[in-house]
Amino acid sequence: MKINEAMLKFLTFAELLERKAESTLVQYRTATSRFCGFLEQKYGEIPELSTIELEDIMEYSAYLDNLEVLRGYSKKKSGKLNHNTKIALITTIRTFFKRCKTCKLKCLEYDIIPLAKQERNEVCYLTREEILAFFEVCKQEKKETIALRNELFFRLAYFTGLRKGEILNLTFDELLSGRQFQIIQKFNRKRTVFFNEESKIREIAL
DSSP states (O other): OBHHHHHHHHHHIIIIISOOOHHHHHHHHHHHHHHHHHHHHHHSSOOBGGGOOHHHHHHHHHHHHTOEEEETTTOOEEEEOOHHHHHHHHHHHHHHHHHHHHTTOOOOOGGGSOOOOOOOOOOOOOOHHHHHHHHHHHTTOSSHHHHHHHHHHHHHHHHHOOOHHHHHTOOHHHHHSOSEEEEEOGGGOEEEEEOOGGGOHHHHHO
């Protein structure tokens, strides 16, 4: 079986039977397409699945290290592939070979494919002073109603941790009924949300 045929079966399985998220499917399609293209360029044709060796994976990894990709919305800037993106691409190939083994296809052992550790981005938080300054900026809108709306929205986000959609679904009755209210999350799960006097949520809503 050609590797592109095996990859097509892998993608079909992920989409129809495993029901992977669209973002995961996009990653799978990108990874398999790039790897298949690399192999075709290397061998001059699409090779058989059973002929792929660890050396091919290592060469592909080196190829990704030197790959120039377009960045940004304009797609005009180029740069090296992000380290974590490379790991995701290699991980997908590893997952592909694991699936092939599950289907008892003759192929490379997936567990010998090395994976590098992901780089963790440092999380930066706003200080209390920065948050208060941000709320003051919200008040600078010329129309008072819009200024109050903006401040209320961001105070709700900061003091309750609600998502944008959850905030937009709130009513003034819920905010004015007390210092707590309930929201409906995924799978109809109820969550009670609390806020204190410091948040000034009820004061602004009035």
